Amino acid sequence: MRNILLCIVGSFAFQWVNAQTLDLEQVSKLARLPLHCINNEYPNRNGHTIEAASDAMLLPNQLHPSFYGCLDWHSSVHGHWMLVKVLKLYPQISMRDSIIALLNGSFEPSKINAEADYFSKYKTSSSFERTYGWAWLLKLDQELYTWNDPLAKKWHAALQPLTKKVLELWKKYLHKQTYPNRTGVHPNTAFGMVFALEWARTVKDTSFEHALVQRATYFYLSNTATPAYLEPDGSDFLSPSLEIADLMKMVLPKSTFITWLNKFYEPRSLKRIIEMPVVSDRTDMQIVHLDGLALSRAWCMKGIADVLPSSHPWKKLFEQNASIMLKKALPNVTSGNYGGDHWLASFALYALDRYHKPTHE
Numbered sequence: 001m002r003n004i005l006l007c008i009v010g011s012f013a014f015q016w017v018n019a020q021t022l023d024l025e026q027v028s029k030l031a032r033l034p035l036h037c038i039n040n041e042y043p044n045r046n047g048h049t050i051e052a053a054s055d056a057m058l059l060p061n062q063l064h065p066s067f068y069g070c071l072d073w074h075s076s077v078h079g080h081w082m083l084v085k086v087l088k089l090y091p092q093i094s095m096r097d098s099i100i101a102l103l104n105g106s107f108e109p110s111k112i113n114a115e116a117d118y119f120s121k122y123k124t125s126s127s128f129e130r131t132y133g134w135a136w137l138l139k140l141d142q143e144l145y146t147w148n149d150p151l152a153k154k155w156h157a158a159l160q161p162l163t164k165k166v167l168e169l170w171k172k173y174l175h176k177q178t179y180p181n182r183t184g185v186h187p188n189t190a191f192g193m194v195f196a197l198e199w200a201r202t203v204k205d206t207s208f209e210h211a212l213v214q215r216a217t218y219f220y221l222s223n224t225a226t227p228a229y230l231e232p233d234g235s236d237f238l239s240p241s242l243e244i245a246d247l248m249k250m251v252l253p254k255s256t257f258i259t260w261l262n263k264f265y266e267p268r269s270l271k272r273i274i275e276m277p278v279v280s281d282r283t284d285m286q287i288v289h290l291d292g293l294a295l296s297r298a299w300c301m302k303g304i305a306d307v308l309p310s311s312h313p314w315k316k317l318f319e320q321n322a323s324i325m326l327k328k329a330l331p332n333v334t335s336g337n338y339g340g341d342h343w344l345a346s347f348a349l350y351a352l353d354r355y356h357k358p359t360h361e
């Protein structure tokens with residue numbers, strides 16, 4: 001049976017059919033956002049720690065020749081993921097040649113080698129973009145790895161020096177990470193581990209998979225009565241509690257996960273996380289994060305609902321509110337303000353893709 005989700009986004013409608021079809025005009029409007037900003041060097045927030053006067057003279061494209069645009073490194077990386085995903089799902093898109101030209105430039109081997117070198121070039125650069133940017137890099141790698149296409153194979157091969165460097169750093173960090181980061185922004189540990197675990201299982205890196213499962217269990221298995229009634233903080237684009245639940249459904253057997261989840265949420269916390277985030281000013285680059293929170297909550301709640309039995313009292317709660325959040329958030333993706341435009345399209349496409357995917361086994 002065809003499952004059609006209709007949502008109004010700006011002046012046009014999203015139509016998602018069987019998790020495969022999005023109208024070309026609609027997806028083109030989304031794709032134009034990263035297509036525009038990936039080579040847009042300014043404004044820029046590069047996160048580089050200046051260790052000497054000479055560092056202050058480096059331009060963003062000198063520090064990061066592939067991922068310098070879209071305001072910051074991680075947004076550029078997931079903008080690249082989005083364009084790869086668009087080409088993969090919609091090869092007939094009218095801007096195909098422009099997207100390929102851009103990606104060919106970004107995946108030029110000398111540029112990727114320079115990106116990889118950055119992580120060991122400076123005293124502090126080994127922790128750069130840990131772990132949010134690392135997670136999106138692995139997601140980009142996974143998208144290319146699973147695409148049987150000559151261009152994808154070429155780009156995937158070119159990306160390997162950077163993928164291997166990020167993987168090396170993550171494996172080292174995982175063993176010394178004593179505490180998880182429970183914020184609703186970039187350093188959130190559970191979000192990063194979801195992407196990392198998906199990547200590890202896709203490429204069959206069993207040692208990394210086992211390390212992630214062990215660490216997730218250590219961090220979160222004993223968690224009960226999570227204080228989600230305090231969510232969100234004013235600049236959250238992730239739900240600390242839902243990200244943990246999204247991870248644990250991948251880590252635990254289904255029956256064990258349900259038992260764990262029943263103890264994880266109290267009524268007052270459930271009530272809080274299904275409230276639509278209020279975005280008071282979309283021109284504010286921090287407040288607009290809350291649009292992303294609605295999207296990430298939607299994909300987490302839908303995924304959790306999928307593993308709950310029909311008799312579970314939270315199944316419909318999560319299903320219904322996931323749909324509501326997705327529907328209400330999508331119109332804000334193309335608001336015309338760079339604070340959201342440089343990243344929200346990626347979250348929208350990922351939410352739509354995750355929303356209709358079968359749950360993790």
